[in-house]
Amino acid sequence: MAVEVCICLKDHLDSVEKIQDISPLEGDLEWVEDEIHTKEIAFVEVEEEDNKRKPIVVILVGAPGSGKSTFCDHVMRVSTRPWVRVCQDTIGNGKAGTKAQCLAMSVTSLKDGKSVLIDRCNLDKEQRADFVKLGQSHKVDIQAMVLDLPAKLCISRSVKRTGHEGNLQGGKAAAVVNRMLQKKELPKLNEGFSRITICQNENDVRAAMDTYGALSSADTLPSGCFGEKKTDNKVQVGIMKFLKKVDAPSKVSSDKTIPGSSSRTTKENPTLNEGQEQSGTCPLEGVPTLAFPSISTADFQFNIEKASEIIVETVEEFVNKIGNARLVLVDLSHGSKILSLVKTKAATKNIDPKKFFTFVGDITKLRSRSLHCNVIANAANWRLKPGGGGVNAAIFDAAGPELDTATKKRAGSLTPGKAVTVSLPSTSPLFSKEGVTHVIHVLGPNMNPKRPNCLKNDYNMGCKVLREAYSSLFESFASIVRHQEKLSDSSCVEPDAIPHCDQKVRREEASVAEKNKKFKGFIEVAESEKWDALDGKQNATDCGKTGGHVKKDWGTWSQALYRIAMHPEKHKNDVLEVTDDVVVLNDVYPKAQKHLLVLARAEGLERLADVGREHLPILRTLHAVGLKWAEAFIKENESLIFRLGYHSAPSMRQLHLHVISQDFNSKGMRNKKHWNSFTSPFFLDSVDVIQEVREQGKATLKDDDKLLSMELRCNRCRSAHPNIPRLKSHISICKAPFPAHLLQNNRLLHAPIKDDPC
DNA sequence: GTTCTAGAAC
DNA sequence: GTTCTAGAAC
Numbered sequence: 001m002a003v004e005v006c007i008c009l010k011d012h013l014d015s016v017e018k019i020q021d022i023s024p025l026e027g028d029l030e031w032v033e034d035e036i037h038t039k040e041i042a043f044v045e046v047e048e049e050d051n052k053r054k055p056i057v058v059i060l061v062g063a064p065g066s067g068k069s070t071f072c073d074h075v076m077r078v079s080t081r082p083w084v085r086v087c088q089d090t091i092g093n094g095k096a097g098t099k100a101q102c103l104a105m106s107v108t109s110l111k112d113g114k115s116v117l118i119d120r121c122n123l124d125k126e127q128r129a130d131f132v133k134l135g136q137s138h139k140v141d142i143q144a145m146v147l148d149l150p151a152k153l154c155i156s157r158s159v160k161r162t163g164h165e166g167n168l169q170g171g172k173a174a175a176v177v178n179r180m181l182q183k184k185e186l187p188k189l190n191e192g193f194s195r196i197t198i199c200q201n202e203n204d205v206r207a208a209m210d211t212y213g214a215l216s217s218a219d220t221l222p223s224g225c226f227g228e229k230k231t232d233n234k235v236q237v238g239i240m241k242f243l244k245k246v247d248a249p250s251k252v253s254s255d256k257t258i259p260g261s262s263s264r265t266t267k268e269n270p271t272l273n274e275g276q277e278q279s280g281t282c283p284l285e286g287v288p289t290l291a292f293p294s295i296s297t298a299d300f301q302f303n304i305e306k307a308s309e310i311i312v313e314t315v316e317e318f319v320n321k322i323g324n325a326r327l328v329l330v331d332l333s334h335g336s337k338i339l340s341l342v343k344t345k346a347a348t349k350n351i352d353p354k355k356f357f358t359f360v361g362d363i364t365k366l367r368s369r370s371l372h373c374n375v376i377a378n379a380a381n382w383r384l385k386p387g388g389g390g391v392n393a394a395i396f397d398a399a400g401p402e403l404d405t406a407t408k409k410r411a412g413s414l415t416p417g418k419a420v421t422v423s424l425p426s427t428s429p430l431f432s433k434e435g436v437t438h439v440i441h442v443l444g445p446n447m448n449p450k451r452p453n454c455l456k457n458d459y460n461m462g463c464k465v466l467r468e469a470y471s472s473l474f475e476s477f478a479s480i481v482r483h484q485e486k487l488s489d490s491s492c493v494e495p496d497a498i499p500h501c502d503q504k505v506r507r508e509e510a511s512v513a514e515k516n517k518k519f520k521g522f523i524e525v526a527e528s529e530k531w532d533a534l535d536g537k538q539n540a541t542d543c544g545k546t547g548g549h550v551k552k553d554w555g556t557w558s559q560a561l562y563r564i565a566m567h568p569e570k571h572k573n574d575v576l577e578v579t580d581d582v583v584v585l586n587d588v589y590p591k592a593q594k595h596l597l598v599l600a601r602a603e604g605l606e607r608l609a610d611v612g613r614e615h616l617p618i619l620r621t622l623h624a625v626g627l628k629w630a631e632a633f634i635k636e637n638e639s640l641i642f643r644l645g646y647h648s649a650p651s652m653r654q655l656h657l658h659v660i661s662q663d664f665n666s667k668g669m670r671n672k673k674h675w676n677s678f679t680s681p682f683f684l685d686s687v688d689v690i691q692e693v694r695e696q697g698k699a700t701l702k703d704d705d706k707l708l709s710m711e712l713r714c715n716r717c718r719s720a721h722p723n724i725p726r727l728k729s730h731i732s733i734c735k736a737p738f739p740a741h742l743l744q745n746n747r748l749l750h751a752p753i754k755d756d757p758c
Numbered sequence: 759g760t761t762c763t764a765g766a767a768c
Numbered sequence: 769g770t771t772c773t774a775g776a777a778c
Contacts, residue, residue: 555769557768557769557770650769671762671764673764
């Protein structure tokens with residue numbers, strides 16, 4: 001029991017008020033702490049049985065706009081632990097608050113047995129020291145919650161906000177945030193923290209919110225540094241370098257007890273679990289692993305001998321396509337016939353036992369058997385409904401209603417031979433307890449006359465469908481692994497530091513949709529789209545390559561230009577000019593006052609990636625036609641300035657040159673992608689493309705999607721703006737000269753500059 | 759309450 | 769490419 005010896009808050013606040021009168025905001029307040037001690041606010045030694053109710057002090061660390069208050073609000077709203085938010089911006093009741101007031105309030109709160117969230121910037125060690133000492137003197141855990149978000153994001157939020165408690169908003173915010181970040185000093189454990197959580201993007205923040213939000217009075221969080229960057233990027237110079245989707249490397253440790261955390265610490269040198277059938281395997285956390293049951297051999301009564309052959313053959317086909325990832329056939333019963341058959345057949349085929357092995361155990365409780373599988377397969381029913389017994393019932397039971405809900409969002413039913421991947425919400429017990437991030441529902445052939453779609457002993461069809469089922473399953477798993485590898489590669493994490501930690505998983509989950517979007521229509525996504533097997537939308541039938549690039553599989557909507565290029569006579573109302581080589585038309589959704597497209601009419605020339613030296617004549621023709629139109633527009637309106645160029649990765653099929661005026665004054669210019677596709681290096685000037693193709697045989701594409709999500713910067717003065725409306729109001733008045741590189745090599749087309757008569 | 763963004767669907 | 773819309777931000 002925490003017992004107050006003596007305290008008079010009023011005395012403290014009186015003292016604090018006096019101090020405030022003579023102290024600068026961030027002055028040395030050590031003696032306040034001493035004063036507090038002399039008044040003696042302390043806890044009587046807390047005994048072991050009460051340790052669980054010990055309050056904690058969480059010191060937020062982050063620039064204005066990093067989301068400290070949002071974090072506090074969320075945690076206080078959802079956590080059952082009593083919290084007090086100590087906010088310097090509000091503590092002064094309208095006047096500027098002081099650190100001393102924050103310290104005093106913290107003391108009072110701890111005295112009341114409440115945990116404390118220190119909501120102030122605390123960006124350097126010195127700022128944090130008093131709060132650390134305070135916690136130490138009261139023998140409570142001091143934890144740091146670092147919101148190390150991109151400067152650009154903090155600035156954007158700060159600039160935008162109105163009514164901020166600390167009156168830091170609008171134009172001055174950017175300068176303040178930048179200045180503060182120059183002094184940023186990430187906390188270290190040796191400052192006195194028992195736990196440090198570093199969040200570097202909004203997904204990390206959400207994960208941390210969940211972790212702290214889940215804390216009841218009795219819960220504790222493991223000690224250590226979570227999400228630590230490999231290098232301390234202390235100085236964030238300027239905002240230009242900060243892209244919105246910065247996802248810095250992280251190294252996260254574990255927490256087995258709190259949902260929203262994950263485990264790694266205990267599994268560095270695992271021993272084989274007794275349930276493990278195959279030797280030579282290592283149940284390491286972090287190795288992507290698919291646990292799957294034998295499909296169709298239980299209730300669907302598929303012949304076990306045939307099934308085992310199909311399993312091993314399909315495994316053999318896939319096992320080398322999934323890197324270091326592992327496949328594990330799981331069965332609940334010891335002496336399982338299917339396991340022994342598969343094990344024997346796998347051995348005869350010399351399948352690497354580290355990549356494929358069998359395991360006896362409950363597929364929903366593998367982590368507790370020291371086998372961490374981030375993906376599990378479910379032998380589903382065609383309705384994708386919970387219940388029914390067997391593996392399906394067990395998985396839906398273990399995953400909670402979250403799986404049912406998430407499954408419904410993905411698909412309503414499943415065809416035999418198909419698989420559908422469902423991302424498990426972090427709130428699912430299977431996620432939090434077992435570290436399972438995805439469930440792949442798979443439906444095999446049914447040979448049981450009492451079940452739907454019985455094949456009536458037609459094993460020709462049955463084997464075909466079962467093989468297809470395993471292929472779909474493994475392909476879906478491979479797709480997940482590929483996504484994870486891409487993310488790992490891009491985050492530069494040390495190879496041994498890629499556990500399936502919660503924060504990483506959340507980042508991955510959040511990024512999957514983005515990755516899908518990036519590759520939408522390409523082979524990569526066609527594979528992941530098989531997650532949604534029933535949608536029938538994956539149409540990656542065209543898997544050929546053109547010009548060394550994966551050929552894009554264009555959707556219906558993206559074929560409009562192609563259709564016009566091939567049959568301009570059917571679009572007479574839309575086209576402005578037709579020749580044997582090109583079609584000119586207004587962009588249907590112009591992004592500027594004048595915005596034309598010059599289409600190449602050659603079949604098979606779908607995008608810039610297809611262009612080689614042999615296409616130089618058509619590139620020159622496109623340029624010449626574009627130039628002619630731009631000059632005509634300039635003649636009509638001398639204030640217009642044009643660029644001619646290509647998108648590195650166009651959305652529409654058929655090579656097309658944009659002829660676009662640089663005012664970008666159009667209601668069609670509506671979002672960041674639009675803006676950046678014409679003002680970032682994603683837009684390749686026609687003159688440069690021609691030169692590169694002539695000299696190198698191809699254009700250097702800049703199709704990194706980071707370019708399209710870059711911060712919004714004026715195309716003239718390069719100033720940053722928080723959103724499209726603000727940007728548009730800026731560019732409507734900005735008369736700054738264009739960046740120097742655009743002024744060279746005729747990249748910009750404009751009216752002749754008249755000689756100054758003076 | 760409104761504004762804005764971003765993802766899903768097309 | 770757009771439209772629609774949920775949800776974040778304010």
